[in-house]
């Protein structure tokens with residue numbers, strides 16, 4: 191795990207990931223670098239970790255400080271150790287639907303859907319948000335399960351009209367209480383990917399939970415909904431990375 195700078199949210203996320211590794215008996219190292227770290231220095235660390243035999247997975251916590259190009263760093267991580275599934279090779283595999291690593295947050299959402307006994311097939315699925323980390327891969331994963339998928343974003347016209355048609359609504363906007371009860375169909379499955387800190391420090395999602403809960407067929411809370419699932423999927427990818435790399439070395443043959 192690599193963290194650059196002192197973003198408080200990133201610190202919490204990295205601590206949670208480190209804790210999960212400890213609980214599962216996964217060896218982990220944390221590289222906490224100062225905000226002034228240069229892109230070249232970070233690239234050098236990534237390259238060192240790419241070649242470190244006792245490390246199977248590399249995670250560079252985002253966002254990075256403005257002077258570092260995130261794409262350059264992500265592209266430098268070996269696709270075989272890319273447990274976030276952010277590298278273009280892994281993103282491409284997600285597009286095709288045949289992949290080694292699941293994108294952690296969207297995969298966590300899918301796991302919640304499956305474990306709740308909900309089928310995606312033929313459902314109207316609406317994803318609000320089009321980020322590379324969540325919105326885009328989420329849409330692909332719902333599509334792979336034969337959902338009819340619509341992606342909405344900041345330029346979408348008549349947003350409420352579209353979200354109101356959703357059987358499955360995934361909110362990944364990054365704005366507190368963005369999805370209100372008038373935007374939701376009765377009985378909808380509402381999955382809240384948002385993590386927003388209110389001025390009083392309270393952590394809330396993108397969905398007005400209190401109002402939408404009354405209408406929803408199923409709904410995830412924040413905190414305690416998608417967040418822990420993201421970490422679980424990261425652990426799954428890390429174990430998979432170790433198995434794939436050991437297989438390559440012939441250890442399991």
Ligand code: GUN
Pocket residue numbers: 249250251252253274294295323420
């Ligand atoms: N920042 C916010 N979410 C994530 C994530 O899933 N992985 C990494 N590396 N950074 C993030």
